Amino acid sequence: MKTKKKILAADLACDYHVASNNSPWLLKLPVIRQINFSEHVQELMEEGPRQLDTNADTQNFQRITKAPEMSLFDALARRKSSREFSSKPLDLQKFGQLLGLSNGLRSNVGNANDASRNAPSAGSLCSCEMYVLALNVDDVEKGLYHYDVGAHGLKQIRLGDFKEWVKRMLLLQSELSEASALIFLASNQGRLRTKYGPRAYRLGLLDAGHVSENIYLVSAALNLAVTATGGFIDDELNHSLGLDGVDDCVVLVLAIGEPV
Ligand SMILES: Cc1cc2nc3c(=O)[nH]c(=O)nc-3n(C[C@H](O)[C@H](O)[C@H](O)COP(=O)(O)O)c2cc1C
Numbered sequence: 001m002k003t004k005k006k007i008l009a010a011d012l013a014c015d016y017h018v019a020s021n022n023s024p025w026l027l028k029l030p031v032i033r034q035i036n037f038s039e040h041v042q043e044l045m046e047e048g049p050r051q052l053d054t055n056a057d058t059q060n061f062q063r064i065t066k067a068p069e070m071s072l073f074d075a076l077a078r079r080k081s082s083r084e085f086s087s088k089p090l091d092l093q094k095f096g097q098l099l100g101l102s103n104g105l106r107s108n109v110g111n112a113n114d115a116s117r118n119a120p121s122a123g124s125l126c127s128c129e130m131y132v133l134a135l136n137v138d139d140v141e142k143g144l145y146h147y148d149v150g151a152h153g154l155k156q157i158r159l160g161d162f163k164e165w166v167k168r169m170l171l172l173q174s175e176l177s178e179a180s181a182l183i184f185l186a187s188n189q190g191r192l193r194t195k196y197g198p199r200a201y202r203l204g205l206l207d208a209g210h211v212s213e214n215i216y217l218v219s220a221a222l223n224l225a226v227t228a229t230g231g232f233i234d235d236e237l238n239h240s241l242g243l244d245g246v247d248d249c250v251v252l253v254l255a256i257g258e259p260v
Contacts, residue, residue: 013198014246017189021234021245053155059140060153061096063108068097068221075220082225083175085257089138090180094222098256099147099183102214103130108152117149119211122203127192128211129248131184131241135163135177136257144241157241173231179255184237185211190247208251215254225259228252 070078100108103119117126130147132154134140143159167177176182185208192200192207212228219226232253238245 013201017201017246017249022232057156058148058151058153059145059156060151061100062093063152064097064100064104068101068218070221072217075217078220079216080220081216081227082259083173083227083255084260085175085178085180085225085255086260087136087178088258089136090224090257092138092140094224095137095140095181095256096152098215098218098222098224099130099132100152101218103128103147103149103211104152105149108149119207119214121207121210122192123195125188125191125195126207127188127200127204128207129186129188130211131157131186131250133162133166133182133184134180135161135166135182136180146241173229176227176229176255178257179225180257181255183215183254183256184241184250185252185254186241186243186248187251188248193247205251212252212254215256219256223259224256226254226256228254 068075101118103117106116106118116124119128121127126149132145132147134142134145134154136142140154141159142161142163144157144162145154146157147153148155163177166182167174187204187208189200189204192204196203216226216228230252232250234245234250237250237253238248241250243249
């Protein structure tokens, strides 16, 4: 009886994840059925989940040598969700600071010998990966990228202008398509599960939550507008990034830009 309970609980962690997927109920709406799965997403879905191409072009950021001047107290006091973005492009190095300080290696910030990350993570497995959609970032071609922590740079996944996709299909929150970039926080559940079994699910969400709060606080310190959203179509987004949605899945999206 005990064993049965254990197996059931293990399945439930995975089932819960699948059951909390937005896609099935969203797809019941006729309007979503019409607009869902644009051409390029269909193309990507045919390719299936992909391993990251280690030879892909990478655009490196400068090493972060100077901390934002705002105190932690002020960053906490100013932190807020803002859904209004200026049309001014996001500065490349500022974007690098945001990604690096939020979830990069400490060696990219100060101590070159410190291999740990700027966000805590369960078992130090760094389960939270950051993917980026560049919509309006200075000197960055529009498209999808993976933030390569080791290189402190953006590794290209696919170039293209995905603004209409974001506006109509991805988040159903058209104002977020005016952001300069979207950061997709993806949980590497497979990595966590090898150590923690079904407990990986809660740990992965907690890891991503820590990174998200870092993004909020660093955005406040860099005077950037930011908002998180849990409203996206899981299958479509995961497939676009080449994630299988189970071992690797997006759990939160953050829109970033210069404030109005
Ligand atoms: C996990 C999470 C999911 C969120 N999802 C959405 C969302 O789908 N749409 C949205 O407009 N804001 C979303 N937000 C932002 C919250 O609405 C916002 O944090 C809340 O209203 C408090 O406002 P504040 O961040 O300015 O303090 C989300 C925030 C978090 C942490």
